[in-house]
Amino acid sequence: xxxxxxxxxxxxxxxxxxxxxxxxxxxxxxxxxxxxxxxxxxxxxxxxxxxxxxxxxxxxxxxxxxxxxxxxxxxxxxxxxxxxxxxxxxxxxxxxxxxxxxxxxxxxx
Amino acid sequence: xxxxxxxxxxxxxxxxxxxxxxxxxxxxxxxxxxxxxxxxxxxxxxxxxxxxxxxxxxxxxxxxxxxxxxxxxxxxxxxxxxxxxxxxxxxxxxxxxxxxxxxxxxxxxxxxxxxxxxxxxxxxxxxxxxxxxxxxxxxxxxxxxxxxxxxxxxxxxxxxxxxxxxxxxxxxxxxxxxxxxxxxxxxxxxxxxxxxxxxxxxxxxxxxxxxxxxxxxxxxxxxxxxxxxxxxxxxxxxxxxxxxxxxxxxxxxxxxxxxxxxxxxxxxxxxxxxxx
Numbered sequence: 001x002x003x004x005x006x007x008x009x010x011x012x013x014x015x016x017x018x019x020x021x022x023x024x025x026x027x028x029x030x031x032x033x034x035x036x037x038x039x040x041x042x043x044x045x046x047x048x049x050x051x052x053x054x055x056x057x058x059x060x061x062x063x064x065x066x067x068x069x070x071x072x073x074x075x076x077x078x079x080x081x082x083x084x085x086x087x088x089x090x091x092x093x094x095x096x097x098x099x100x101x102x103x104x105x106x107x108x109x
Numbered sequence: 110x111x112x113x114x115x116x117x118x119x120x121x122x123x124x125x126x127x128x129x130x131x132x133x134x135x136x137x138x139x140x141x142x143x144x145x146x147x148x149x150x151x152x153x154x155x156x157x158x159x160x161x162x163x164x165x166x167x168x169x170x171x172x173x174x175x176x177x178x179x180x181x182x183x184x185x186x187x188x189x190x191x192x193x194x195x196x197x198x199x200x201x202x203x204x205x206x207x208x209x210x211x212x213x214x215x216x217x218x219x220x221x222x223x224x225x226x227x228x229x230x231x232x233x234x235x236x237x238x239x240x241x242x243x244x245x246x247x248x249x250x251x252x253x254x255x256x257x258x259x260x261x262x263x264x265x266x267x268x269x270x271x272x273x274x275x276x277x278x279x280x281x282x283x284x285x286x287x288x289x290x291x292x293x294x295x296x297x298x299x300x301x302x303x304x305x306x307x308x309x310x311x312x313x314x315x316x317x318x319x320x321x322x323x324x325x326x327x328x329x330x331x332x333x334x335x336x337x338x339x340x341x342x343x344x345x346x347x348x349x350x351x352x353x354x355x356x357x358x359x360x361x362x363x364x365x366x367x368x369x370x371x372x373x374x375x376x377x378x379x380x381x382x383x384x385x
Contacts, residue, residue, distance in 0.1 A: 058246030074164035080172035
């Protein structure tokens with residue numbers, strides 16, 4: 001059990017640093033309760049960090065059940081969403097607070 | 110307006126289910142109303158504070174602050190639920206007997222109420238901060254928001270009514286069974302929370318192991334549906350659990366029942382009985 005925990009801790013340490021380094025690569029912007037781009041391509045089978053920039057004054061919740069992400073991005077703020085490794089495919093997400101307009105798809109390939 | 114009602118309602122029912130279960134689990138315990146009120150009150154206050162600092166929390170720990178915060182909140186709730194069940198395993202029988210024989214309040218219940226008040230507070234805090242941010246967003250968007258705001262407030266009322274229904278449904282269970290039922294509900298609640306907590310850690314960039322999906326039941330019951338959300342809170346249902354989530358879920362249940370067994374069998378009196 002202890003060695004498992006140590007392994008877990010090491011794995012966390014090793015993976016945390018590159019994850020934040022990759023964060024710059026993928027960017028989603030929320031403006032007027034819409035995502036730009038609406039389709040975002042990411043590599044399949046690896047961890048990906050997407051920076052979500054909210055240019056609106058009010059908060060949005062980036063939500064995708066299929067990606068297992070629920071994250072509030074405060075108004076005039078940004079947040080990092082870590083996903084994957086994903087099999088190739090399409091993974092829709094929404095801004096839960098404005099589901100009618102804030103929609104998008106992560107495309108893993 | 111309906112959209113706002115639904116969004117708020119589905120956040121509120123998640124906390125509402127937990128409150129309903131806690132109320133049923135503490136039925137007949139002296140002063141439980143006050144404790145639950147304190148829990149809800151602190152939760153609402155905490156939700157407002159969390160909403161106010163949402164940006165700062167999010168930016169903390171290299172952008173993983175919110176995930177770590179959620180993971181910690183869920184982790185604490187799991188520990189509190191374990192503590193409660195262990196305590197009940199030890200004292201539940203006395204309380205149940207007393208409740209049946211006297212039919213009045215039981216004062217020994219004071220101890221686990223702190224734990225459950227914390228659970229209630231954390232549930233309200235987590236779901237409430239989303240409601241606050243959502244309603245504030247509507248409010249800030251100006252005059253056109255008033256219908257939405259009414260929708261949101263109705264969502265809170267509907268959520269509270271749902272809490273009441275949960276409670277009424279649970280207390281309809283005969284007294285001699287209610288502790289068994291609430292013990293199981295709390296155990297499953299805790300296991301679901303633990304699995305959710307480990308997913309938040311994963312989202313934060315920690316615990317990035319055993320990430321493969323074990324099964325996909327989204328075609329039967331989607332996480333996004335109201336039923337899916339209810340079962341998510343209640344038993345930790347998720348349409349695509351990862352290996353790690355499943356392991357943590359089972360481990361939590363196992364730990365819970367082990368702890369209860371230890372609490373039950375360890376001698377309650379200072380002078381232990383002679384070993385057989």
